Amino acid sequence: MDLLTELAILVLAAFVGFEVISKVPNTLHTPLMSGTNAIHGIVVLGGLILIGHVDGVLNDVLLVVAIAFGTINVIGGFLVTDRMLGMFKGKKPDEPR
Amino acid sequence: MSRADVISLLYIVAFSLFIVGLRMLRGPRTAVRGNQIAAVGMAIAVGATLAQPGVGDWLLIVIGVAIGVAVGVPAARSVKMTAMPQMVALFNGVGGGAVALIAVVEFRAADVELPLDALIPLLFAAIVGSISFWGSNVAFLKLQELMKGSIRTPPAVNGALLLIAVALAVVIAAGSESELLFWLILLSAGALGVLAVVPIGGADMPVVISTLNAFTGLSAAAAGIALDNTALIVAGMLVGASGSILTKQMADAMNRSIANVFFAGVGTGATSALAAAGGGGTARSTSAADVAIQLSYARLVVVVPGYGMAVAQAQRAVADLATELEKRGVEVLYAIHPVAGRMPGHMNVLLAEADVPYDRLKEMDDINGEFARTDVSLVIGANDVTNPAARTESGSPIYGMPILDVDKSASVIVLKRSMSSGFAGIDNPLFYDPKTAMLFGDAKSSVADILTEVQAL
Numbered sequence: 001m002d003l004l005t006e007l008a009i010l011v012l013a014a015f016v017g018f019e020v021i022s023k024v025p026n027t028l029h030t031p032l033m034s035g036t037n038a039i040h041g042i043v044v045l046g047g048l049i050l051i052g053h054v055d056g057v058l059n060d061v062l063l064v065v066a067i068a069f070g071t072i073n074v075i076g077g078f079l080v081t082d083r084m085l086g087m088f089k090g091k092k093p094d095e096p097r
Numbered sequence: 098m099s100r101a102d103v104i105s106l107l108y109i110v111a112f113s114l115f116i117v118g119l120r121m122l123r124g125p126r127t128a129v130r131g132n133q134i135a136a137v138g139m140a141i142a143v144g145a146t147l148a149q150p151g152v153g154d155w156l157l158i159v160i161g162v163a164i165g166v167a168v169g170v171p172a173a174r175s176v177k178m179t180a181m182p183q184m185v186a187l188f189n190g191v192g193g194g195a196v197a198l199i200a201v202v203e204f205r206a207a208d209v210e211l212p213l214d215a216l217i218p219l220l221f222a223a224i225v226g227s228i229s230f231w232g233s234n235v236a237f238l239k240l241q242e243l244m245k246g247s248i249r250t251p252p253a254v255n256g257a258l259l260l261i262a263v264a265l266a267v268v269i270a271a272g273s274e275s276e277l278l279f280w281l282i283l284l285s286a287g288a289l290g291v292l293a294v295v296p297i298g299g300a301d302m303p304v305v306i307s308t309l310n311a312f313t314g315l316s317a318a319a320a321g322i323a324l325d326n327t328a329l330i331v332a333g334m335l336v337g338a339s340g341s342i343l344t345k346q347m348a349d350a351m352n353r354s355i356a357n358v359f360f361a362g363v364g365t366g367a368t369s370a371l372a373a374a375g376g377g378g379t380a381r382s383t384s385a386a387d388v389a390i391q392l393s394y395a396r397l398v399v400v401v402p403g404y405g406m407a408v409a410q411a412q413r414a415v416a417d418l419a420t421e422l423e424k425r426g427v428e429v430l431y432a433i434h435p436v437a438g439r440m441p442g443h444m445n446v447l448l449a450e451a452d453v454p455y456d457r458l459k460e461m462d463d464i465n466g467e468f469a470r471t472d473v474s475l476v477i478g479a480n481d482v483t484n485p486a487a488r489t490e491s492g493s494p495i496y497g498m499p500i501l502d503v504d505k506s507a508s509v510i511v512l513k514r515s516m517s518s519g520f521a522g523i524d525n526p527l528f529y530d531p532k533t534a535m536l537f538g539d540a541k542s543s544v545a546d547i548l549t550e551v552q553a554l
Contacts, residue, residue, distance in 0.1 A: 003214040006322045006330060013112075013318070013331040017338025020119045026435055026460045029343065029442030032122050034185050035132050037310055039115055040192050040336040042139065043317045045146045046199040046324055047161065052153030054206040060154070062198045064161040069195035071165020072172075076188050078136040079173035084181070085132055087449040088125040090456060 031084045038077025044070025100150065105327065107145035112331040114138030119335065125455050142328045178450045179407045182306060182440040183240035186233045189310050193229025196222050196316040197283055203323060204269075204279050213270060218322040220266040223279065224286040225316035231290030233309045239294070240302065240439060249296040252360045258289040293359055299404070300481065302439040303347045304358045311340025343441055350435035350461075352487075352498040380516060383534035385543065388475075388510050389550030392418075395472035397428045399464065401501055402444050403437050405478015405513070409540035415477060416451035418548045425551075431457055432464040432474075432501050434482035461501060471506035476527075478512065478540050484525045493523060509533040512543050 024032050047067040054063065115138045121131025146152065169188075176184045200223035204211070211219065238244035262285040265278050297305050314336025321329025348355045392398055400419065406412060419429040431453065437444045445458050459467070468474065476483055479501075486493040487500045503509050504527055511533060527533055536543050 001325050001327075003322070006325075006327075009327060009330050010318060010322070010334050013334035014338045016116055017335040018342060020116060020335070021339035021342050023123050025123070026433065026442060027445045027455055027458055028122055028125065028128060029435075030181060030185075030440055030446045031128060031132070031442070032119075032339065033307060033310055033343065033441060034181070034188070035119070035122060035135060036314065036336040036339045037185055037189050037192070039119075039135060039139070039332050040310075040314045040317045041188075041195075042142060042329055042332040043192060043195045043199060043320060044165075045142060045326060045329055046203075046320050047195065048143070048146045048152060048158060049149060049324060049326070050199060050202055050206070051157055051161075052151050054202060056206075059202050059206055060157055062202050064157050064164075066195040066198035066202070067158060067161025068164035068168070069191035069198070071162050072169035073188050073192040073195065074139055074169075075166055076169035076173040076184075078132060078139070079170065080176065080181070080184060080188070081132045082129065082136075083173070084178070084446050084449070085125070085129045087178075087446070087452075088128070088455050089449070089452065090126065090454055 027088075031081050034077055034084065035081040038074055038081060041070050041073030041075075041077055044074060046070075100148070104145045104149055107141055108326070108328040111138040111142035111145065111328050112335075114141065115332055115335060119339070142332075145328075178446050179410060180241075181446060182302060182438070182443060183237045185440060186236040186240060186306055186309070189306070189313050190230050190233030190237065193226045193233060193309070193313040193316060196226030196313065196320050197230055199320055200226060200323070201279060201283065205276055210272070210274065215323045215325075216270055218319040220269060220282065222316045222319035222323060223282055224262050224266065225312050225319065227283045227286035228290035228293075229309050229312040229316060231287040232294040232305075232312075233290075235291050235294040236297075236302065236305055236309065239298070244295075247296045247298060250292045255289055255292055255360075258285045258292070261285045262289065297358065299439070300351075300436065301358050303436050303441045303443075304344055304351070304355065306440050307340050307343040307347055308355065308359075311337050311344060314338075314340050347436055347441055350499060352495070380528045380535050381531075381533065383510065383536055385536065385546035386550045387534070388536055388547050389554060391473050391508065391510065392422055392427065392475070392547065393425055393551055393554050395422075395427050397430070397467070397471050398422060398473045398475060399430050399432050399468065399471045399503070399506065401432045401434075401474060401476045401479050401483060401503055402448070403434075403477065403479025403482060404439060404443075405480075405540055407438060407443065407447055407478070409478065411477060411541040411544050412447045412451040414541050414544040414548065416448065416453050418544055418551065419453070419457075421548055421551050429457065430459050430464065430467065432461070432503075433458055434461055434479070434501055437479060437482055461499060465502045468502045468505040472508065474503040474506040474509045476503060476509060476511045476513075477544070480513075480525055481523075483527055484523070486523065486526055495523065503527065504530055504533075507532070511535050512540050513537060514539065
């Protein structure tokens with residue numbers, strides 16, 4: 001893909017990001033942050049793509065660390081967001097205690 | 098249709114799911130599902146990537162993922178809601194670290210000289226990813242209170258570090274294949290990340306965390322351009338854009354520019370004259386029994402939580418007190434300032450954890466009109482966000498910052514540890530207002546005492 005196409009995608013994605021996010025209420029800003037945080041964990045794809053193509057111990061080690069980092073980012077981010085969102089309730093529960 | 102086409106299509110499905118999922122974060126009712134949809138998108142993106150030709154070294158992939166799962170899952174499961182800001186900082190940091198490492202390997206492993214349209218985004222990803230990694234880790238250490246000191250390096254040093262990183266990047270872009278230079282870029286960008294975040298404290302953390310989040314997103318998008326991967330470009334940019342908006346909103350909520358947060362200290366001495374000028378009055382202290390009576394006979398009580406509530410872990414006690422008051426027919430609302438706490442929306446999460454229904458949590462613009470009919474404002478561990486000096490004292494460092502107008506309510510009760518000033522290091526005239534009473538002590542035990550007294554009435 002040529003650079004200009006990629007830049008077009010980049011700019012459009014930025015506008016979509018602005019549009020989608022500006023409507024999120026203050027109440028949900030923390031889950032929003034940790035949710036988007038999980039999404040940028042997508043860099044793990046970079047590690048997955050590269051690791052089959054490179055040789056050398058140092059490269060492998062660096063990529064394994066990168067994949068581990070990315071996985072922490074993705075899995076941890078989505079789980080923590082899920083935990084937080086599960087706590088937001090509209091009405092009080094009927095005293096489960 | 099070739100395998101590459103199918104993979105490209107799956108990437109389109111994946112980033113569509115990210116967008117749909119983020120859209121659903123607009124309301125608490127749909128948000129849980131939205132997060133799950135985004136997670137499904139991620140699973141599809143990973144699956145499609147693993148199906149790419151040439152993906153190999155499965156053992157290493159399994160090792161990397163296994164380490165990630167073994168670290169990430171228990172951390173996410175066990176983290177306390179009060180510790181959420183540092184957890185998010187840490188997750189954000191590892192994301193930035195992953196970008197920087199991937200950039201280094203891509204540079205090292207290239208057999209032929211990389212074309213400029215891949216090399217430039219790669220260098221950008223390396224610089225921004227490294228800033229984000231080191232900056233986030235420092236933010237984590239500070240929030241976890243493992244690092245207390247703060248040295249403010251002159252902006253010139255930070256500027257010089259950025260300049261060095263960019264200059265080295267230009268040398269590489271101009272054709273140098275020196276690997277050492279690439280590592281030096283990471284090093285100087287990392288030093289910049291550390292030095293930029295070290296001096297920033299407490300109340301400015303919401304701005305810092307969302308800035309670093311945006312940085313990691315941008316670096317991921319740049320890595321996507323370098324690797325020709327649309328899923329990375331779109332997902333990274335979505336995060337870059339959302340992080341930038343949040344950063345702007347947080348800075349606006351403090352009436353400060355982002356540069357001011359990063360390069361100028363608040364409460365570092367220049368404000369002492371003003372503090373002395375404001376400190377003329379005397380504060381009135383009260384007892385839990387008196388507060389209980391006031392609250393029980395009120396029609397509307399507005400609770401104003403701040404970081405102090407989180408530190409004292411008082412959110413559940415506050416929720417219990419509210420429930421008790423509601424049983425007596427008192428309406429209880431919560432006024433949440435956008436920058437209360439250590440990350441955007443921090444207070445909301447803590448109160449949600451304590452089972453406070455989200456429709457009681459009011460944003461600043463919605464609640465400020467209500468203070469005129471409020472009988473009692475109960476300020477718990479909040480200070481600067483209630484400081485009327487922001488409206489009146491043009492010399493005050495927080496002048497112009499939008500505040501919660503608690504001083505417009507019929508009476509104000511401030512729960513505070515002592516008379517010490519808040520993060521901004523400035524006196525709060527609210528405390529000397531004749532209709533304000535102070536209840537000193539740990540927020541959690543103070544609230545528990547009030548609750549006991551209310552129940553005894």
